[in-house]
Amino acid sequence: MYICNSIIFNSKSELSFITFTYMRLIIEPDYENVSKWAAAYVAARINEAKPTEEHPFVLGCPTGSSPLGMYRELIRLNKEGVVSFKNVVTFNMDEYCGIPRDHEQSYYTFMWTNFFNQIDIKKENVNILNGNAKNIEAECAAYEAKIASYGGIDLFLGGVGPDGHIAFNEPGSALTSKTRQKTLTRDTIIANSRFFDNNVDLVPKTALTVGVGTIMAAKSVLLIVNGHNKARALKHGVEGGISQMWTISALQMHPKALIVADDAACEELKVGTYRYFKDIESANLDPSSQL
Numbered sequence: 001m002y003i004c005n006s007i008i009f010n011s012k013s014e015l016s017f018i019t020f021t022y023m024r025l026i027i028e029p030d031y032e033n034v035s036k037w038a039a040a041y042v043a044a045r046i047n048e049a050k051p052t053e054e055h056p057f058v059l060g061c062p063t064g065s066s067p068l069g070m071y072r073e074l075i076r077l078n079k080e081g082v083v084s085f086k087n088v089v090t091f092n093m094d095e096y097c098g099i100p101r102d103h104e105q106s107y108y109t110f111m112w113t114n115f116f117n118q119i120d121i122k123k124e125n126v127n128i129l130n131g132n133a134k135n136i137e138a139e140c141a142a143y144e145a146k147i148a149s150y151g152g153i154d155l156f157l158g159g160v161g162p163d164g165h166i167a168f169n170e171p172g173s174a175l176t177s178k179t180r181q182k183t184l185t186r187d188t189i190i191a192n193s194r195f196f197d198n199n200v201d202l203v204p205k206t207a208l209t210v211g212v213g214t215i216m217a218a219k220s221v222l223l224i225v226n227g228h229n230k231a232r233a234l235k236h237g238v239e240g241g242i243s244q245m246w247t248i249s250a251l252q253m254h255p256k257a258l259i260v261a262d263d264a265a266c267e268e269l270k271v272g273t274y275r276y277f278k279d280i281e282s283a284n285l286d287p288s289s290q291l
């Protein structure tokens with residue numbers, strides 16, 4: 001028997017269908033445990049949904065260094081038969097404009113190299129925006145329509161930029177925004193130049209991205225926030241007011257949002273906030289406890 005908000009549930013899976021109704025924050029000691037926790041969560045949600053070809057599990061996927069450890073762990077779980085992606089449909093968050101699809105830093109290349117090529121996903125179930133589409137508006141509208149045709153995204157995974165952006169929803173993005181083209185801020189161009197020989201001139205200046213509203217429309221959201229350079233973004237996401245200047249903070253309005261962070265990213269949280277989440281999640285911190 002499980003009790004939540006004074007309602008009694010008969011099983012753990014029954015309980016997991018209810019909304020969190022607050023933003024959960026899981027604090028792990030280091031990146032390895034963050035990755036293991038996130039991967040175990042994804043695998044557990046897919047398995048719990050028992051997806052079929054007719055009713056696939058719909059997963060939103062991010063790029064960047066933050067999710068790499070989780071992808072590695074999911075590949076391992078897939079190879080060990082713990083989770084299958086045969087009936088999983090994916091929608092990536094964003095894609096650069098103006099570089100070829102097979103450019104070594106395109107998000108298309110990133111996803112196939114670091115994840116899709118190593119799991120049992122069907123090619124036709126992978127969706128990534130075409131940053132070189134002739135008609136950008138049509139491309140973005142078709143992406144939203146395709147997500148809707150599956151009944152929405154079950155679990156949107158993400159990272160966060162040092163300026164608090166989710167996907168490429170830079171500061172100032174409307175919190176109701178949908179998929180569109182976005183101009184990248186100087187901050188993001190500098191941060192991402194590490195993938196382009198540390199040369200800011202080589203970083204694309206625009207990208208296609210799902211909107212804050214697209215992420216908010218997902219049934220659940222999980223963000224990975226690790227490293228000291230994300231500490232300000234995490235503070236604004238967890239303790240700040242809801243603001244278009246820190247788009248991560250919109251997730252405070254989501255009924256089922258979850259952040260998995262490492263200790264380093266918690267540097268700017270109040271001691272009380274840190275202890276509060278460590279306390280209420282104390283029974284849920286072991287990554288393997290979810291599988």
Ligand code: GLP
Binds near residue numbers: 065094162168192
């Ligand atoms: C890019 C991506 C974001 C990602 C961010 C952080 O801007 N569009 O989706 O969250 O980078 O990247 P990293 O995880 O490498 O710090």
